[in-house]
Amino acid sequence: MQRHAPASRRDVGAFHGREARHLLTWGCGALVLACAVLSLGIGPTGLSLGSLPRAVLGAWTGSPGPETLVLLNLRLPRVLLGVFVGAGLAVSGAVMQGLFRNPLADPGLIGVSSGAALAAVATIALGNGLAAPLMRAFGVYALPLAAFFGGLATTVVLMAVARRSGTLLTGTLLLAGVAIAALCGSLTGILAYASDDRELRDLTLWSMGSLAGASWPKVVAVLPFTLLLLALVPRLTRALNGFLLGEAEAFHLGIDVERAKRLCVLLTAAATGAAVAVAGIVGFVGIVVPHLMRLLAGPDHRFVLPGSAALGASLVLLADIFARMAVRPAELPLGLVLAILGAPVFLHLVVRRGAGGGA
Amino acid sequence: MTALLVLDGVSVRLGHRAVLQQVSHAIPPGRLTVIVGPNGAGKSTLVRVLSGELPPAAGAALWKGVPIAALSAARLAGLRAVVPQAAVLAFPFKVHEVVALGASVPGFGLAGHRRSIERAMAEADIAHLAARTYTELSGGERQRVQFARALCQLFAAQTPEAETALFLDEPTSSLDLPHQSLLMQRAAAQARAGRTVVAVLHDLNLAAAWGEHVMAISGGRLAAHGSPREVLTAATLGSLYNARIDVATMPGSGLPVVLPNAGPAPT
Numbered sequence: 113m114q115r116h117a118p119a120s121r122r123d124v125g126a127f128h129g130r131e132a133r134h135l136l137t138w139g140c141g142a143l144v145l146a147c148a149v150l151s152l153g154i155g156p157t158g159l160s161l162g163s164l165p166r167a168v169l170g171a172w173t174g175s176p177g178p179e180t181l182v183l184l185n186l187r188l189p190r191v192l193l194g195v196f197v198g199a200g201l202a203v204s205g206a207v208m209q210g211l212f213r214n215p216l217a218d219p220g221l222i223g224v225s226s227g228a229a230l231a232a233v234a235t236i237a238l239g240n241g242l243a244a245p246l247m248r249a250f251g252v253y254a255l256p257l258a259a260f261f262g263g264l265a266t267t268v269v270l271m272a273v274a275r276r277s278g279t280l281l282t283g284t285l286l287l288a289g290v291a292i293a294a295l296c297g298s299l300t301g302i303l304a305y306a307s308d309d310r311e312l313r314d315l316t317l318w319s320m321g322s323l324a325g326a327s328w329p330k331v332v333a334v335l336p337f338t339l340l341l342l343a344l345v346p347r348l349t350r351a352l353n354g355f356l357l358g359e360a361e362a363f364h365l366g367i368d369v370e371r372a373k374r375l376c377v378l379l380t381a382a383a384t385g386a387a388v389a390v391a392g393i394v395g396f397v398g399i400v401v402p403h404l405m406r407l408l409a410g411p412d413h414r415f416v417l418p419g420s421a422a423l424g425a426s427l428v429l430l431a432d433i434f435a436r437m438a439v440r441p442a443e444l445p446l447g448l449v450l451a452i453l454g455a456p457v458f459l460h461l462v463v464r465r466g467a468g469g470g471a
Numbered sequence: 472m473t474a475l476l477v478l479d480g481v482s483v484r485l486g487h488r489a490v491l492q493q494v495s496h497a498i499p500p501g502r503l504t505v506i507v508g509p510n511g512a513g514k515s516t517l518v519r520v521l522s523g524e525l526p527p528a529a530g531a532a533l534w535k536g537v538p539i540a541a542l543s544a545a546r547l548a549g550l551r552a553v554v555p556q557a558a559v560l561a562f563p564f565k566v567h568e569v570v571a572l573g574a575s576v577p578g579f580g581l582a583g584h585r586r587s588i589e590r591a592m593a594e595a596d597i598a599h600l601a602a603r604t605y606t607e608l609s610g611g612e613r614q615r616v617q618f619a620r621a622l623c624q625l626f627a628a629q630t631p632e633a634e635t636a637l638f639l640d641e642p643t644s645s646l647d648l649p650h651q652s653l654l655m656q657r658a659a660a661q662a663r664a665g666r667t668v669v670a671v672l673h674d675l676n677l678a679a680a681w682g683e684h685v686m687a688i689s690g691g692r693l694a695a696h697g698s699p700r701e702v703l704t705a706a707t708l709g710s711l712y713n714a715r716i717d718v719a720t721m722p723g724s725g726l727p728v729v730l731p732n733a734g735p736a737p738t
Contacts (some may be wrong), residue, residue, distance in 0.1 A: 213561035350575055357558050357572065360524055364555075365624065366548025366576040411562035 133409050140422030144195065147429040151191045154433050156440040158182035190326035193334065194432050195425040197323070197391045200338040200383035202424020203345060205398025206405070206416050210352035211376045212285060218399040219384040222270060222289030224263045225395070226296035228381075228388040230303075231262025233315060237303045256333045260385035266292055267381045321394035321447030323432050330390040337386035341379045342421060348376060349413040356411065396450045397424050427454070475500045475667045476521060476636060480530030483516055483691075490516045492691045493530070498669060498684075500633065503655075503662040505682035505699075506671045509712050513691040514671045515556065518638050521669060523547045535634070548576040549628040551636040552621035556644070558613065560605050567592070567601040569616050573623030587626035594657050595619035596650070610645035618642060618654055625666070632665035639670040643677060655681040675729040679703050687711050703727045 153161030159182040170180035201219070208217040219225050235246065235258040247254045270292065274285035304315045351372035354362035363369050387394065405419040428446070431453055435444040474497035483491040491513045498504050498521075506514045519525040520532045526540035533539065534550065542550075552573065560569070570592055574584045592598045595615045600608065605616060618639075625635055639658060643651040651674070659681055662668040672678045678685060678699060685702040687695040689711050695702050708716040708729065715732035 215561070350577070353572060353575065356560055356562050356564065357569070358555070360519075361553075361555055361558055363524055363544055364522060364548065364551075364553040364621075365572060366545040368544045406562065410568070411564055412568060 133415050136409055137415065137418060137422075140419050140426070143426045144422045144429075147426040148191050148195065151194065151429045151433055152183065152187045154437065155182075155187060156436060159187060185328075186326070189328050189331050190323050190432070191429065192331045193323050193326045193390060194428045196331070196334045196338040197387045197394060198397055198424040198426070198428030199421040200334070200341060200387045200424075201394060201397040202401035202420040202427075203341055203417055204380040204383045204387075206402035206413070206420045207341075207348060207352065207376050207380050208398070209402055210355055210413055210416075211373060211380075213356060213358075214286070215403065216286060216399070219263070219380060220393070220395040220398055222286060223291075223293035223296060224266050224270075224289075224381060224384050225388055225393050226293040226300070227266025228259040228263035228385040229319065229393055230296040230300050231265075231385075232259040232389050233300045233303050233318075234258070236315070237307055253333055256337065256386045256389040259389035260337065260382050263385035263388070264378065264381040266296070267377050271377065317445060318392040319447075320445030321392040321450075322435070322443065322445050323391055323428075324436075324443050334386045334390045337382045341383040344375065344379060345417045345421070348372070348379075349417055352376075352413040352417075392445075392447065394428070394447050394450060396447075396454045397427060400454050401427060473500070474498055475535060475634065476669075477533040477536075478517075478520075478530070479533060481517075481520055481527045481532055482529040483513070483520060483525060484528045485516070490691050491520070491527070494688075494691075494693050495530070496686060496693055496696060498667060498686075500667050501662055501665045502683040503659050503668045503670065503681060504684040504686060505678040506669065506686045506688060507673075507675060507678050507702075507711075508688035508694070512688040514688050515640055517688065518553070518640050518669065518671055521636070522551060522553045522638050534636075545577065548624065549579070549630050550634065551638060552624040552628075554614075554618050554621045554637075554639040554642045556640045557610070558617050563604045563606045565601070566597060566603050566605055566608070566616050569605050570597075570601075570619045570623050573620040574627035576624065576627070579627045579629070584627060587623050590626055591619040591623035594622055594660075596653055611647060611650060614642060614645050615650065615654070618657070622657075622661075625661070632661075636667040636669065637661050639668070641671050641673060643672065643674065651677060652680075659683075675703060675708070679727045679729065699727060703729060 149164070150161070153159065153164040159167055159179050163179050164183075167177070167179035167183040170176050171184055176184070205218045208219060208222070209215050211217070232255055235255055246258070250257055270285055270288055273288045300319075304312055307315060351362065351367045354365045354367045355372075357365075359369050362372075401424045402416055402420045405416045405423060409415040409419060427450070431449045432446055434453070435446050435449045438444055438449075476498040478494050478496045478498070481491055481494045482489065494517065506517060508514050516525065520527055521539065523539045523542060523544075531538045531540070534542065539547070567588065571584075571588050573591065574587050589598075592601060595618045597612070597615050597619050600612060600616070605613065608616065621637060625637060628635065637658065642654055642658070646654060655670075655677060658668050658670060662683070672682075682699050685696060685699050686693060687702055687707065694711055695707050703718060704727070705716055705718045708718065717730045717732050719728045719730065720726070721728050
């Protein structure tokens with residue numbers, strides 16, 4: 113990632129001062145709240161922004177009208193799901209990029225999402241056969257657990273492949289990730305091929321990512337994994353900053369390198385797996401949101417990680433609003449919307465910053 | 472004064488190759504020790520063993536009698552800092568942020584952070600680069616930033632100087648002449664303050680000018696050690712590098728001046 117840009121290049125990070133970065137952190141928080149309110153109040157049926165206060169009041173006083181029921185049973189779980197999926201994926205992306213010292217690393221790109229998807233699809237497709245005991249034992253948690261272990265297994269294989277005498281080779285890692293993603297994709301395809309028409313449609317839509325099936329059990333399923341990641345973020349920032357210098361240098365700075373790596377890998381596999389399990393494959397968040405944060409506030413993980421959480425949640429909420437309003441009463445898949453909205457923005461940012469982007 | 476750092480029969484294998492074999496030496500405390508030797512002799516490996524990065528296969532590197540390999544990363548961070556050969560950053564950190572990483576070790580406390588950072592940047596002559604982006608700097612400027620980061624770590628640790636060490640792995644390879652002298656002078660100042668300073672150097676004249684003690688490594692073994700005048704002789708260097716090397720004496724200072732000789736190797 114080395115390059116010598118001309119000296120005239122714009123300074124990195126418009127919000128690079130200490131106070132400005134705190135302002136940015138608060139701004140991100142406010143953005144999430146605003147997006148959440150919009151997402152609660154905008155939808156094809158039943159509840160509008162204007163009637164949102166009445167619906168909230170109904171829930172408060174315990175005299176629920178139809179608007180309150182829409183709010184509590186449809187919109188609120190969907191908003192919470194969007195927040196957890198968006199925050200989880202964006203932070204996972206930021207952590208992986210820091211861990212692998214490569215701005216292209218992303219759970220989606222290096223096959224972790226595909227591994228999680230394969231495990232989840234296998235659980236769905238074999239739900240009445242081989243995986244039946246698993247479904248019975250873990251109930252609503254079976255799918256996130258399967259996706260978690262699928263993502264974890266993929267990450268462990270990747271790290272084993274890309275490791276040479278103690279160092280993680282990022283080039284090898286990305287290439288191996290592409291290969292593993294292709295392998296998992298084809299195995300998922302075989303499972304899909306063996307499915308009936310209804311399952312096939314479910315699987316296809318699911319692979320494009322969506323919050324349409326939001327429900328309280330799904331919120332409960334993704335909650336612990338994302339919260340665990342977010343709760344441990346403060347403990348990761350210093351290690352990830354140290355990793356940017358190199359693993360040996362991180363060790364010199366007093367970081368227990370192997371422990372920090374294991375923690376990063378486990379947490380991102382868990383959060384990615386859980387997000388994939390409840391919302392399907394939602395790409396793009398994990399790579400673009402940390403990029404945006406680095407452009408705004410510089411590469412310090414003390415700001416990149418919390419900022420990515422807020423920005424990721426906001427982006428997913430906004431994309432989801434668009435997904436359910438653009439072709440109502442039908443819905444667009446969330447993953448497609450994010451790619452359509454985000455890819456041009458991403459491209460613009462890369463071009464504006466000069467070849468390669470640096471961040 | 473007993474040595475802070477002692478090598479006790481250190482052997483290291485990387486793959487099938489014995490990189491260090493039975494190296495035993497007490498590194499003089501409060502001095503600037505220079506490690507010299509041909510490429511692949513094991514100089515950097517020796518620094519990696521001393522910094523705790525690489526546990527020896529046999530023998531031990533000791534810090535005040537305690538095996539360094541047994542100390543935790545966090546504990547070691549308060550005892551020694553390392554200037555790496557070359558550090559590539561994947562993301563565009565500002566120079567002052569890279570230096571501040573040296574003070575970000577937990578347990579250092581926050582007192583004096585800012586002063587440690589500023590002092591380190593001043594000593595490495597990079598104060599004017601503070602707001603620049605690290606990835607845009609030249610190789611030599613990056614080396615000075617890494618030097619500042621290591622100094623910052625030592626300053627922020629607030630461990631008594633006599634219990635700390637500074638390791639430099641070819642710290643001058645990309646520096647211009649004045650900055651080579653400046654960096655060695657600052658490293659020597661740390662030694663005068665009581666720290667044990669160990670630098671791997673390829674430039675034998677720099678070793679002669681700044682080294683107070685020289686360790687010559689060849690084929691993973693300690694081939695010679697002593698003062699620059701004792702070790703940097705035509706005979707010792709000739710067998711160390713297996714090449715003809717001339718050594719003159721600087722009039723005035725009396726320091727050895729090392730010159731390569733283009734003739735065939737001695738037999």
